[in-house]
Amino acid sequence: MSFANKVVLVTGGSSGIGAATAILFSQEGANVVIVGRNETKLADVAKKCSNPLVIKADVTIMEDAKRIIDETIQAYGKIDVLVNNAGIVRYGSILDENILETFDELMETNVRALFHVTYLAVPHIIETKGNIVNISSIAGKIYPDSSLMAYGVSKAAVDHLTRGLGLQLAKYGVRVNNISPGPTVSDILINAGNDMPWEALAPAMPLGKICDAEEIADMIMFLASDKAKSITGVDYVIDNGKMLTK
Numbered sequence: 695m696s697f698a699n700k701v702v703l704v705t706g707g708s709s710g711i712g713a714a715t716a717i718l719f720s721q722e723g724a725n726v727v728i729v730g731r732n733e734t735k736l737a738d739v740a741k742k743c744s745n746p747l748v749i750k751a752d753v754t755i756m757e758d759a760k761r762i763i764d765e766t767i768q769a770y771g772k773i774d775v776l777v778n779n780a781g782i783v784r785y786g787s788i789l790d791e792n793i794l795e796t797f798d799e800l801m802e803t804n805v806r807a808l809f810h811v812t813y814l815a816v817p818h819i820i821e822t823k824g825n826i827v828n829i830s831s832i833a834g835k836i837y838p839d840s841s842l843m844a845y846g847v848s849k850a851a852v853d854h855l856t857r858g859l860g861l862q863l864a865k866y867g868v869r870v871n872n873i874s875p876g877p878t879v880s881d882i883l884i885n886a887g888n889d890m891p892w893e894a895l896a897p898a899m900p901l902g903k904i905c906d907a908e909e910i911a912d913m914i915m916f917l918a919s920d921k922a923k924s925i926t927g928v929d930y931v932i933d934n935g936k937m938l939t940k
């Protein structure tokens with residue numbers, strides 16, 4: 695699948711699914727833009743890509759979001775594909791004293807920032823008749839764990855946003871799709887203060903295993919490619935069958 699001369703912007707490209715995605719698109723000839731906050735991780739991913747544009751930015755900060763789009767346009771003059779991947783997990787219960795802060799942090803990162811970056815990128819994506827891939831989660835549809843309630847709400851919002859964007863942008867020839875991974879090896883648990891090994895989740899999956907970030911990257915690339923030219927507003931689940939059990 696060639697992405698030669700295409701500009702692919704990956705938020706959260708410094709780690710996990712985003713890192714695998716940036717590396718894959720780079721291997722297929724794209725000019726990749728990698729966005730994240732952690733400089734060490736960004737540098738690590740950059741080494742595995744061909745001449746990427748690295749933007750250290752926090753997607754929740756309004757000025758940073760604007761800078762992400764401005765620097766991309768300055769460097770390449772266009773955006774073909776936006777992968778809205780930056781996201782966080784936080785745990786909590788409605789009985790927690792600080793649950794509102796947890797809720798706000800999740801919604802700011804997983805929903806508001808995604809919406810804002812999309813808002814800024816859309817005029818450029820209309821120009822190229824490009825497309826957008828949003829990274830949601832099966833937690834937006836089922837509760838693998840009740841402490842993921844607020845996270846699940848943020849991802850359910852992403853699901854519905856994808857449908858709305860798909861509908862609004864279809865007339866401009868712009869496609870918008872969703873991917874909902876199940877458990878996928880990345881830094882997301884450790885970043886949420888959870889040091890459980892990923893393998894501990896495997897027995898709860900009908901296929902008896904969890905996903906690799908590279909599998910999600912493959913699906914992102916498929917949806918971003920012309921092979922998916924008739925697909926918009928849909929949600930692709932990659933979860934080793936976990937949704938079948940709920």
Ligand SMILES: NC(=O)c1ccc[n+]([C@@H]2O[C@H](COP(=O)([O-])OP(=O)(O)OC[C@H]3O[C@@H](n4cnc5c(N)ncnc54)[C@H](OP(=O)(O)O)[C@@H]3O)[C@@H](O)[C@H]2O)c1
Pocket residue numbers: 705706707708709710711712729730731732733735736751752753754779780781782783803829830831832874875876877878879880881882883885
């Ligand atoms: N792994 C799973 O099991 C799983 C399952 C379903 C859905 N997902 C979704 O997949 C996406 C990627 O997660 P992952 O599993 O690859 O986790 P990860 O390894 O923790 O990566 C998350 C990425 O998001 C970036 N990020 C988070 N907050 C940011 C902010 N405010 N500004 C800029 N970048 C930010 C991180 O960058 P820095 O660390 O550099 O700031 C990092 O690159 C998320 O949307 C997540 O909800 C993951």
